[in-house]
Amino acid sequence: MAGDEFRLRLCCGKRGRLRFLSHLEYSHAFERGARRAAIPYSVTKGFSPHMKAAFGPALPVGTQGLREYIDVWLTRYVAAETVLAALGQALPGDLAPTEAGYAAAKEPSLGAACTIGVYEVRVEGGDVAQDIVSRALDDVVGAGVWQVEHKGKTKVFDLAESLPKEMDVRSTGEAEVVVGVTTRMGQGGSLRPDSLVSHALSRAGVAGAVTLVTRLDTLIETEEGTFRRPI
Amino acid sequence: MSSVWERVEPLLGTVERPARYLNSEWNAVHKDATEYRVALMYPDAYEIGMANQAIAILYERLNAIPGVSAERVFVPWVDMIERMRSAAVGLFTLESSVLVRDVDLLGITLPYELTYTNILEALDLAGLPVRADQRDETHPLVVGGGPCVFNPEPVAPFFDAFLIGEGEQAVAEIVSAHREALAGGLSRPDTLARIACIDGVYVPSLHEPGSAGRGVRVTKRVVDDMDACRGPLCPVVPYMDVVHDRVAVEVLRGCTRGCRFCQAGMVYRPVRERSADTVVRDVLEGLRCTGYDEVSLTSLSTTDHSQLEEVLRRLTRRLEGTGVTVSLPSLRADAFGVEMARLVAGAGRKSGLTLAPEAGTQRLRDVINKNVTEEDLLSAVESAFRSGWRRVKLYFMLGLPTETDDDVRGIGDLTAKVLRAARDVTPADQRGSVRVAVSVSTLVPKAHTPFQWQGQIPREEIERRQAVLRESMPRKGVDLSWHDADVSLLEAVLARSGREAADGIEAAWRAGARFDAWTERFDLAVWREAFSSAGMDIDAMAHRSYEREDVLPWGHITSGVAEDYLWAEYERALAGEATPDCSFEACTGCGVCGPAGLGVDMVLGGERRGR
Numbered sequence: 001m002a003g004d005e006f007r008l009r010l011c012c013g014k015r016g017r018l019r020f021l022s023h024l025e026y027s028h029a030f031e032r033g034a035r036r037a038a039i040p041y042s043v044t045k046g047f048s049p050h051m052k053a054a055f056g057p058a059l060p061v062g063t064q065g066l067r068e069y070i071d072v073w074l075t076r077y078v079a080a081e082t083v084l085a086a087l088g089q090a091l092p093g094d095l096a097p098t099e100a101g102y103a104a105a106k107e108p109s110l111g112a113a114c115t116i117g118v119y120e121v122r123v124e125g126g127d128v129a130q131d132i133v134s135r136a137l138d139d140v141v142g143a144g145v146w147q148v149e150h151k152g153k154t155k156v157f158d159l160a161e162s163l164p165k166e167m168d169v170r171s172t173g174e175a176e177v178v179v180g181v182t183t184r185m186g187q188g189g190s191l192r193p194d195s196l197v198s199h200a201l202s203r204a205g206v207a208g209a210v211t212l213v214t215r216l217d218t219l220i221e222t223e224e225g226t227f228r229r230p231i
Numbered sequence: 232m233s234s235v236w237e238r239v240e241p242l243l244g245t246v247e248r249p250a251r252y253l254n255s256e257w258n259a260v261h262k263d264a265t266e267y268r269v270a271l272m273y274p275d276a277y278e279i280g281m282a283n284q285a286i287a288i289l290y291e292r293l294n295a296i297p298g299v300s301a302e303r304v305f306v307p308w309v310d311m312i313e314r315m316r317s318a319a320v321g322l323f324t325l326e327s328s329v330l331v332r333d334v335d336l337l338g339i340t341l342p343y344e345l346t347y348t349n350i351l352e353a354l355d356l357a358g359l360p361v362r363a364d365q366r367d368e369t370h371p372l373v374v375g376g377g378p379c380v381f382n383p384e385p386v387a388p389f390f391d392a393f394l395i396g397e398g399e400q401a402v403a404e405i406v407s408a409h410r411e412a413l414a415g416g417l418s419r420p421d422t423l424a425r426i427a428c429i430d431g432v433y434v435p436s437l438h439e440p441g442s443a444g445r446g447v448r449v450t451k452r453v454v455d456d457m458d459a460c461r462g463p464l465c466p467v468v469p470y471m472d473v474v475h476d477r478v479a480v481e482v483l484r485g486c487t488r489g490c491r492f493c494q495a496g497m498v499y500r501p502v503r504e505r506s507a508d509t510v511v512r513d514v515l516e517g518l519r520c521t522g523y524d525e526v527s528l529t530s531l532s533t534t535d536h537s538q539l540e541e542v543l544r545r546l547t548r549r550l551e552g553t554g555v556t557v558s559l560p561s562l563r564a565d566a567f568g569v570e571m572a573r574l575v576a577g578a579g580r581k582s583g584l585t586l587a588p589e590a591g592t593q594r595l596r597d598v599i600n601k602n603v604t605e606e607d608l609l610s611a612v613e614s615a616f617r618s619g620w621r622r623v624k625l626y627f628m629l630g631l632p633t634e635t636d637d638d639v640r641g642i643g644d645l646t647a648k649v650l651r652a653a654r655d656v657t658p659a660d661q662r663g664s665v666r667v668a669v670s671v672s673t674l675v676p677k678a679h680t681p682f683q684w685q686g687q688i689p690r691e692e693i694e695r696r697q698a699v700l701r702e703s704m705p706r707k708g709v710d711l712s713w714h715d716a717d718v719s720l721l722e723a724v725l726a727r728s729g730r731e732a733a734d735g736i737e738a739a740w741r742a743g744a745r746f747d748a749w750t751e752r753f754d755l756a757v758w759r760e761a762f763s764s765a766g767m768d769i770d771a772m773a774h775r776s777y778e779r780e781d782v783l784p785w786g787h788i789t790s791g792v793a794e795d796y797l798w799a800e801y802e803r804a805l806a807g808e809a810t811p812d813c814s815f816e817a818c819t820g821c822g823v824c825g826p827a828g829l830g831v832d833m834v835l836g837g838e839r840r841g842r
């Protein structure tokens with residue numbers, strides 16, 4: 001059945017004030033935009049037919065995403081640029097796609113393939129400074145594992161596994177830094193970079209708070225251990 | 232006028248469902264050049280208010296006026312209210328995040344009595360005095376509209392004016408009169424006197440309660456041609472899940488079946504159908520510009536539309552293969568033929584099957600003028616279950632005039648028959664999934680209905696009849712649910728009281744009542760205490776009856792249906808005599824149509840059949 005369908009992969013976003021959408025709201029907004037754009041989307045068979053689309057790893061409410069991926073199946077081939085333009089007209093700017101390309105039918109799903117998230121966490125407040133925040137983060141990483149209680153469940157992250165790259169801290173203004181965090185999702189779930197940074201701050205007694213979290217990129221880890229973009 | 236968005240945004244990280252406050256939804260209107268700003272408020276949370284058609288219609292119409300911008304306002308959820316109060320951020324409009332206290336006109340729809348405390352909460356959060364007599368020229372004009380304004384008295388002290396009836400045409404007149412008053416520098420009382428001259432506008436400060444003869448008399452506004460008043464074609468598409476999350480196309484207005492408990496059926500007369508062509512056109516247009524995958528054909532009685540079959544057939548053809556479904560808000564037993572069942576099933580079987588016999592015996596159905604026989608009901612159930620439905624929901628009411636315990640037990644008997652009929656036509660291997668949901672509420676007598684003179688039955692009596700009903704219900708295959716009797720009691724108080732009730736409402740709000748329509752937040756004890764502190768007994772008020780010669784608190788507001796007609800209907804009810812539907816048979820003389828009435832007439836697209 002999938003053979004006669006065309007799997008178009010889009011790089012969209014959940015930017016600006018629309019970062020406050022939940023994953024469900026974000027996916028509905030995309031689907032409604034796709035219907036407005038009148039692209040020839042496929043419809044699932046069955047009792048309640050709906051648009052055939054699949055989304056990459058979800059972002060929490062409030063976290064911005066600059067490169068979020070969506071696969072949508074089309075009933076016929078349409079040039080990727082044409083779909084891109086139509087969706088650009090039919091979606092709010094904060095969600096609109098910036099890139100599109102066809103993906104092979106056999107490729108694993110976005111949800112399974114995209115295991116790497118590249119984040120920026122902005123921290124502001126009282127004694128926030130580059131060296132202080134760096135030291136606080138080093139202490140946490142030095143501990144090796146990080147245990148999080150969430151909704152009554154305990155998650156334990158092996159930080160060497162969950163953080164495939166070293167974190168970097170940049171000063172971006174008076175009492176303001178940006179922490180670059182790259183995470184790897186594993187069996188134990190995905191580590192929330194803002195929680196990790198907040199944990200480091202409170203552990204070190206630093207007065208400051210996370211004010212904005214942005215996922216800059218969502219990547220696929222290849223068998224060779226390198227990272228690549230899904231399109 | 233500046234946006235407060237920068238002060239709102241930092242609050243959003245820690246509140247539930249921030250999508251309520253984002254604005255920037257698809258089709259939201261942002262006008263730059265604005266000389267006159269209207270805030271349109273629905274007095275409940277975003278996800279409830281976004282389903283409201285009146286707000287959507289007025290939003291589109293007001294924004295079409297040059298120099299005027301209309302923006303939406305909903306009541307922030309309690310967590311956001313707290314954040315806003317501690318950050319000293321006032322209630323703001325969604326589109327441009329301006330403070331509500333800075334707009335020119337605040338229009339509030341009154342959808343339901345239990346939203347009244349939310350109105351006070353919103354006014355207060357906006358930084359406005361809740362009482363109109365405390366407000367002046369520096370404050371927006373606060374105008375109410377919607378279903379509850381047919382008895383505006385309980386909330387009259389909080390409003391500068393009300394618009395009674397349909398707003399499509401009247402809102403532009405109010406706005407233009409207010410703009411002139413502002414340009415002329417008129418005082419608040421002079422402005423109100425001018426606005427009071429507009430047909431359908433009621434200014435409570437110009438009316439002395441209880442003086443039907445000496446005070447003003449206000450007749451509702453009514454639109455004469457529904458095809459000329461197109462609904463909102465491109466309504467705002469919310470991000471968050473809201474109730475009725477779909478395109479809604481109004482197919483007709485008014486219902487003259489004449490159920491004697493039903494306020495909507497009395498106050499929205501006469502029946503005006505939209506033609507099949509405009510309905511089909513608006514459905515397709517609405518789907519195109521919203522991207523929804525569902526459309527609902529709305530009205531008080533969609534299956535009565537004389538061209539409904541044609542509409543459904545055309546839509547089924549046009550929407551084939553798109554995954555878009557068509558739903559009807561409720562399916563009526565008597566008009567729900569086999570053909571209709573097949574068409575709706577073909578267009579996507581999303582509609583739940585709900586039937587409202589309301590009473591358990593034919594005698595009592597005649598009293599309330601619910602012209603549905605047991606055979607109608609059972610054959611509708613059979614045809615639906617033959618077409619694949621496996622669930623049906625039945626609505627009943629307790630506390631109807633002349634009701635006896637036999638009538639109450641009749642509800643259980645009828646339910647048992649429905650269950651049996653449904654099972655009989657269902658293939659044996661699927662019988663296990665057949666369910667009948669039974670929802671029972673207590674009659675809330677409403678203003679402008681034949682039951683307006685009658686009080687609600689006392690609280691203990693409600694409980695006793697509920698026990699009788701529970702005994703009579705089949706044990707298996709039935710899900711029985713109750714509309715909370717405490718809620719019905721308060722509804723009864725607020726629906727038929729006079730201006731004195733405003734003190735009780737304000738006291739309840741000051742004692743913390745808000746979002747009363749949300750079951751988990753409703754507490755009758757707070758209301759009982761508040762009313763008693765204002766010198767009133769809530770139970771006695773719910774139970775109070777009026778005499779024929781009494782001046783009713785809402786006597787100065789007319790829907791066009793003559794009070795004599797309502798009284799005659801009341802007497803026919805007590806005598807158990809039914810009155811036919813004038814859209815199927817001859818005029819029954821309610822007084823709405825023609826030059827002697829409101830100057831409008833019934834509009835049908837074809838002949839109505841199926842009775």
Ligand code: SF4
Binds near residue numbers: 814818820821823828
């Ligand atoms: S005046 Fe007659 S035709 Fe018109 S709504 Fe009333 S009963 Fe019906």
